[in-house]
Amino acid sequence: MAADHGVALEFDLQPLVHLRGWPRQRVLQSHARLLRLQRKYGFPATVATNARSMLDLRSPREMAALTRLFGMGEEETLRALATPPALSGRRREVP
Amino acid sequence: MPSRLPSQRDRRRYLLCRVVPAWAEPEPRAVFHAVCEAVTTLWGDTGAADIAPAVLDCSRGYVVVRCRRNTEAQMAAALATVTRAGENRLALRQVLTSGTLHGIRRRMQEPGAGWTDTQVMRDGRAFTARRSAGQKVDLIAEEKKSPELLFFTEDNGEVK
Structure with missing residues (x-):
């Protein structure tokens, strides 16, 4: 359904940075499951740090290092980073 | 050994x-x-x-x-x-x-790496003006217990 409507799902990296122990393990499992679905159905995905200050910002290289933790490749990460501009630039039909 | x-x-x-x-x-x-x-x-x-x-x-x-x-x-x-x-x-x-x-x-050691410190007095208070990477200036109030970071805008004037 998300693939049909061009709705992107977000991989939130903030818990990977801030959580420790089993909460982070749960987030990694959840992201890995979401990645499997994304690869299967091909819906748009995006990666975000949800930064509230400059200390929470991460560079693309660091984001690629974090996404590798749940099996996302570097190319997939770069594609996910380019998703928001691609979606916002797309012209949508109003029903 | x-x-x-x-x-x-x-x-x-x-x-x-x-x-x-x-x-x-x-x-x-x-x-x-x-x-x-x-x-x-x-x-x-x-x-x-x-x-x-x-x-x-x-x-x-x-x-x-x-x-x-x-x-x-x-x-x-x-x-x-x-x-x-x-x-x-x-x-x-x-x-x-x-x-x-x-x-x-x-x-x-490349130019622009790290920072340079300059002592500045403003309104009777001592500040350390820290220039980072040749791009920005942070003003840090010199107080021992709680160093205060001030945001530096055009209204504050330039640090020479």
């Missing part, structure tokens, strides 16, 4: 990281504990033993971290999860990976 031949030594990689914010001056021991904690929580004890993290230098807004060769990716992921060193909230931005300390030092 006789030193080993270069061919018999462990291969190491050195990572140069910039400390954010630039005015945070964390203690090397606190940075070491933060890096070790990040590596251990992310990769476990066996992973940390394989990576063998070490903090070699912590000065002038940079941290030099050492790890075993072929573990740079794991180290980079762990460094991205560092959010605090001791009492300071900070982040470590990876700038360069090198096989020698010489390459790291050369990068640290």
Whole structure:
């Protein structure tokens, strides 16, 4: 359904940075499951740090290092980073 | 103990990281504990033993971290999860990976790297004006108990 409507799902990296122990393990499992679905159905995905200050910002290289933790490749990460501009630039039909 | 031949030594990689914010001056021991904690929580004890993290230098807004060769990716992921060193909230931005300390030092000595401090008096108060990377100026009030960071705008006038 998300693939049909061009709705992107977000991989939130903030818990990977801030959580420790089993909460982070749960987030990694959840992201890995979401990645499997994304690869299967091909819906748009995006990666975000949800930064509230400059200390929470991460560079693309660091984001690629974090996404590798749940099996996302570097190319997939770069594609996910380019998703928001691609979606916002797309012209949508109003029903 | 006789030193080993270069061919018999462990291969190491050195990572140069910039400390954010630039005015945070964390203690090397606190940075070491933060890096070790990040590596251990992310990769476990066996992973940390394989990576063998070490903090070699912590000065002038940079941290030099050492790890075993072929573990740079794991180290980079762990460094991205560092959010605090001791009492300071900070982040470590990876700038360069090198096989020698010489390459790291050369990068640290490039013009624009690090910062320069200038003493400034404004409204009867002493400030340290810290120019970082030739781009911005932070004004830090010189008070022992709680150093105060002031945002510097055009209204404040330029620091000469």
